Amino acid sequence: MYPAAFEYLKARSVRDAIAFLKQHGDDAKLLAGGQSLVPMMKLRVARPKVLIDIHRIADLNYIREESGAIRLGAMTRHVQIEESSLIREKIPMLAEAASKIADTQVRNRGTIGGALVQADPCGDYGAVVLALNAQMKCVGQRGDRVIPATDFFTFAYSTALETDEILTEIVMPLPDKCSAGVYLKLEKVAGDFAIASAAVQLSLDSGGACNEVGIGVTGAGMVPQKALAVESLLRGKTMSSALIDQAGQLIQESAEPIEDLRGSAAYKKKALGAILRRAIREALQRADARKPS
């Protein structure tokens, strides 16, 4: 648990960080909460020559509601998200996901930006940003750009971000007023990475048919996935047990989970089917209370 030698640079602004990145190129790594990077450095799996610390840039730490969206600075910590009354009220599934990450110590330091860029195939935020069609705002030497969540995750531990780009903001469009969401996670012990998880946001019309629906899952493959086929299966339909079972079946068939110590691929498929069914049921219950009469 002794990292290889590295140089430490503290960025006071995003511009600082961009300049450092330009100067050190591939030798450098951004340091956010350090909850993924530092353990890997201690195991000497990661050995950056230069660490650019961005986690104290105040401009990157905020949660606010603005023009129909919740905007989160990339350096907002898991604990802030978990405890934010704004998020609990407007996007409960995000607070639920944050609260399920690791333990208090990790949540006190880890950031949403770091977690998304880390792109752990079993991480918790991936399903949420996909369910809600979030936008990732990035800044680089060549300027700013916005990457939709659906294009963000490219492979296990890889994203569409260039090595000289910084993720600065996550924009979550506010779901419809009468919509409800839930995040459910299946884990071996509390705080472990997910075996499978599902984020489901949906609303019902006055007749009880599914109106708007967004679903993201983890545990279906190398990256978190937007369950497009399940979304279209449910959209416009009146909910029934058979339909929910069909949704579970659908995700199970398309999933290609990674086999690891948390379970075989065959097991994880079944687990994913079960967790999705439960998440849909729970979301339905919550949406039912909000549906227009």
Place this chain on the structure above:
Amino acid sequence: MIMEFPITPPIGDRVKRKETLRFVTGTGHYVDDLLPPGTLHAAFVRSSCAHARIKGVAVEAARAMPGVHAVFTGEDIAHQVKPLRVGGSSLLRQIKLYPLAVDKVRYYGEPLAVVVADNRYLAEDAVEAVSVDYSPLPVVIDPEAAMEPGAPIVHEDVGSNIVYKYHFATDGIDKVFQDADVVVRERIRSHRIAACPIEPRAYLAHYNKEEDSLTMWSATANPHSLRGRIGDILDFPEGKIRVIAPDVGGSFGVKIQTYQEELLLPYLSRELGRPIKWCETRVEHMRNGRHGRDQIHTIEMALKKDGTMLGIKDKIIADMGSTYTVDHSIMAAALYMTGVYQIQNYAVDAFGISTNKTTHGSLRGIGKADASYVLERLVDIAARELKLDPIDIRMKNFIPPEAFPYRNATGALYDSGQYQLALKRTAAMAGYEQRRKEQAELRKRGIYRGIGVALVMEPTSSSRIHATGGYASCRLRIDPSGAVTVFSSMGEQGQGHETTIAQIVASQTGIPFDKITVIHGDTLPTPYGFGTGSSRSSVVLMPSAWVAGKLMRDKILGIAARQLGVAPEKLEIGDGKVFVRENHQQSIAVMEIVRTAYGAIHLLPENMEPGLEVTGYFVNPNIDYAPDAKGRMNTFSSYPYAAVIAVVDVDVETGMIKIVKYATVHDCGNMINPQIVDTQQQGSIMQGIGAALYEELRYDEDGQLLTSTFMDYRLPSVEEVPELALEHIVTPNPFTPLGAKGAGETGMLGPPPALCNAVEDALSPLGVKIRETPLTPDRILNLIEQAQATSHHA
């Protein structure tokens, strides 16, 4: 000898632990907190193969790295030190174990070279610069495969991987099986786990050239034995070695043994003339700390139709890993397979197998956990076969209270017990009858609830032939200032000795508990004794404190008697005074007696030595040091036990298990401090839950350990603590003056059988049979599927 129990407070009180404050405020002192001036740091080059010949180790590049003082290979030191002696019984084949692997590596992670540098970072950098030329050998991971002819041999000089064999059979065992109404058979495996103390191993060796002496700070549970071993392998006079175990962050058995790195550091310090430090990382600990369990039992039980148990035959295959040093795990299992039942017909063939896995060793419940797990599973299997309630079959066969002390088939002498009462109480606490009704209701709603029963027994305080575990000692001193200090032969790693020893001495001498300081873990001031393991403290150490307290009391009363002109029997100690029981006014201050003992010795009774210093010894009771003509002997001296009823819900869609209730009644005899016993049980139960549900050390075919971080080896946390109902019954141990039995391990034995029995019970409508653990969700869903496939076939 059957003891009386003259136990007075504060023995038996829930006294707050003396050591708690420094631990919870972070002011304890561990090896890693020490840094004598000039300290250098060691880092190890570890084998990346599980089995290979070492063709060459290139160290030049590492030697040239900045801050590096020295690099040694196994070859460099093999001729400078003697190999470590292997312990255990004469049945265990001897191997030569050097501090660094020579010629050959036998498990993944085995240390084969060491770098010493200015700091650990530079040392680790240099480790990366060492290149090792291996010639890989075929790897053997599975103990049964290792027994096959033609299997790769781990120790060529032994010539076989079967490094230990034990056979025992009572007369007429075969006849019992011929005459039985029913015989149930099963193959049951206990899987490999790690103890995971919060502090991994840590060592600091300081050789002083001018004095030609050595001080070794070690996170050890066995300082006196370690001192002897260092002297032995370095050929260094033991009298010039001082071993100090400062605060130690948990042992659970793994720190009672001596390790390769532990013996190397003193050598390095002597060679380099500087203090040398090494603190193990978690990854190193998972790969190199001793592992536990890992036994395969092929066991059968003969019964009558009515459930009467007649006999047991077992074959045990115990995976001892590579550089094995002890055989306790196999012995402890082989001698106790009849458990808490009246079964006098027994036969066992036990084999200890060497494989290319990490060395196996002591771990809370060593061997006994395997035995109770296998037996309590088998009893449930028999109950199901005979359509008997799991409680009824146990009640029918328990050794009854009037049969104690009870000698089992292998000669073990159980001190005392009330098994029926314990299980009856547990059933009441768990609401057993009601739970069965509730279970039937829930099943109709598709909820799979199960109830698991177990009664586990934990032989404690072992003493083996040629081992020093047969006694413990405490030296008690009141110095001229009146300060009271106890020097304990055994250290502590969380057991609370600083508190319990003080309670005993306070009770004996009347000196207030708060005034008593306990010193332990340092070989210089403390009297000789074996380490803290096998739950021996309450059985041998505490009685030695009791003896010391009594000797001191007698001395104080003797001095007072002369000064007051009254017979000692008429005196009492209390409130800092010795007074006449009939007339409290007639008294003398204890401080006055202290002054007399040191400064007015002409006032001492005739023939009494000056000073106030006494040493109490206590000999482990009932230990046999040689088998009888039939091979029977008793090697443990007390037999605590616990009844358990676990209630679980199994989620048949995800395979997840939720413990709805865990009820247990525990009996460790008289409790010196019930608060400490409770917390020992709670921690121990959680460790058992971890073993049953979450934890497993897994190797791939090449012998690489796949679970070397806490990301892969998941421990339960506070969030997994179930609703726990814990009570005690007290059946005093008749063979110790305090009536106490071991209290550190029993809790851990309960969850594996109780939870497996509960899960099997929950899934009985589906016909699921559990043969392997841990009960991971993956495994549970698989079992359900298999059961469904077979039932569809039928």
